[in-house]
Amino acid sequence: MDQLLYRIVTPSDNFATIVLFVLVFICCYAAFKQMRENDKRGTPREAEQSDKVQTWPYLVRIEFLGALAVMAILTVWSVLLDAPLEEPANPSVTPNPSKAPWYFLGLQEMLVYFDAWIAGVVLPTLIVIGLVIIPYIDFNPKGNGYYTFKERKFAITVFCFGFLILWILLIVLGTFFRGPGWHFFWPWQEWDPHKIVAMASWNWPEVFGVPTRTIDGTIHPLGFLIGMVTVLGYYGIGVLYYFRKKNAEWMKKLGVVNYGIVAFLMLTMIALPIKMFLRIVLNVHYVWVTPWFSV
C-alpha cells in the first residue's frame, strides 16, 4: 500500500496521468452514450437543440461558472500537492529509470520496440502527418456536428484505437508500470534495480533457423531476404487489398493516391502492436536487419 502511494506521487507529476485517465474515461462514457442514443433515435439530439439562444447570458454564464470551477480545482490541487523539486541537476548521476515528461511516455515506450530513429523521429512525424490529413481523406459527409458511431464506424474505430490504446494507455503504462531498466513492474511492487529479464535474444529469420549474420559478421543473404519479404509483404497487404476493392464505391471516391497514404499510415500504426507482440511473446528483436538500418 505504501509502495503504491509512493509510486503514485513520485514524482508528483504522476498525478497528472491519473487525472488524464479519469477524464478520458468520463469523456468516453459520455460520448459513447450519446452515440448510442443518437444512433437509436435516428435524428441526433443535437438536431433538436439547434434553435438559437442568446450568448448573453446562456453561453457567458457557463463560461464564467466553468472558469470558477477550474480555478477552484486548480487551487485545491495546488494547496494539497507540491510540484516536484528533486536534487540539483547533475549530469554525472543518471537516475534509473530516466523518464520523459508523462505526455511523451507513449513515445518512450515505443523505444523498446523500435530503434530510436523510428520510435523517436519517424513515427512521431507520421502521427502528426496522419492527424493533419484526417480532414482531407475522410470524405464521408455524415456525422458532421453530432455524435454517431453507426455512420462513421471505420473512422471512429481507427481513431479510438490510436488515441485510447496507443497514446493514452501507453502513457499510463509508462508512468506506473515501468521501473529501473524500463522493466515492467506492478505499481504495488518494489522496484528491484537488479531485475533480470530475458533480453530479446533473436531476430525474425532465426525463428526459422536462418541466421541474421554470417560468422564474419556480415549480413546473411537468406536472413536479409526473409526480413525483406516479411516487411515488404506486410505493406503488400495494402496493395492486395486495393486490387480486391478497386471497384468498390468508396475506393473510387478515395482515389488511389489517397488510398495509398491511408493504407501506409494504418499499416504502420498496426505495426506497433504487432512488433510489441513479437517482442514480448516471441522475444524477437529485429524483423529485418540491413547494413544501414534495422526494423
Add this chain to the structure above:
Amino acid sequence: MLGNLMEKFRKSDVYKSIFRHDYKDTQRNRALQILDNVWLHLHPVRLPRHGVNLRYTWGMGGITFFLFIVLTITGVILMFYYRPAGEYAYDDMKYLMNDVPFGPLMRNMHRWAAHGMVITVMLHMFRVFLTGSYKPPRQFNWVIGVVLLLLTFLLSFTGYLLPWDQLALWAVTVGTNMAAATPLLGHEGPFSEMLGVRMDNDVRFLLLGGTQVGPAALIRFYVLHCIFLPIVIAIFMAVHFWRVRKDGGISGPNQ
C-alpha cells in the same frame, strides 16, 4: 439615497462614455452586451442551443484557453523570482518554494495548470474528432489545431527543464536524445555520416547549444518557453478562434 446616486451616475456622461447601453433585459441589450465588449465580441451574438450544452463540447476548448491565461499570469509572477543561469536556477526554485510568500502556490498552480492544459487540449481534439467537427468547412481549423497541440507540448516540454533539478535535466535529456537519432541530421541517425554530421553539429546540438543538456540549453529553453512559444501560440489561437467564427460558429447537424 444610494439608489438615487446610482441613478444620477447612470445618467452622467462618464457612465455613458464607458457603457454604451443600459442593462434592461431586452433582446437588443443582450446583443449589445456581446457586441460592445472587446472581450466578449469574439462570441457570436446567438448560437445553437446544443453549443452551450456541456455534453456536446465538454467545454474543453474553452478550458484550454482559460488555463493558458492562468499560465500567463502565474508564469509572469514566477519570472520575477527566477534566473535562467546554471548557477542560480535551482537555488531560485528553492528560495521560491521555501521563502517567497505564496511562492509554492504560484509554482504549483503554474505546474498543474500546465499539465491540465496538455490534458484538456488532447481531450478537445478527441471531442472534435468524435463529433466530426473537422469535416467541411472546418478542415483547415483542424490543421491549425494540430499546430496548437504541438505548440502546447513544446511549451510544456521547454518549461520542464527550468527547475534545473534531476527530474528536469534527465527528462529533457531523454526527450532531446531523440533528436540525435534523426535520419541524416542527427549524429546517431542512419545515413548521417554521409553528410558529415557529428555530435557537435547535428540538430540536437542546435537545440541544446551544446553536446549535452547544460546551461546553454537552459537559457535556450527559457527564452523559447517565456517569449517565443507563448507569442506563437497566441497568434495561432487568434487564428483558431477567428476561424471558428468564420467557419460558421460551433459545428452542428444543420450545416
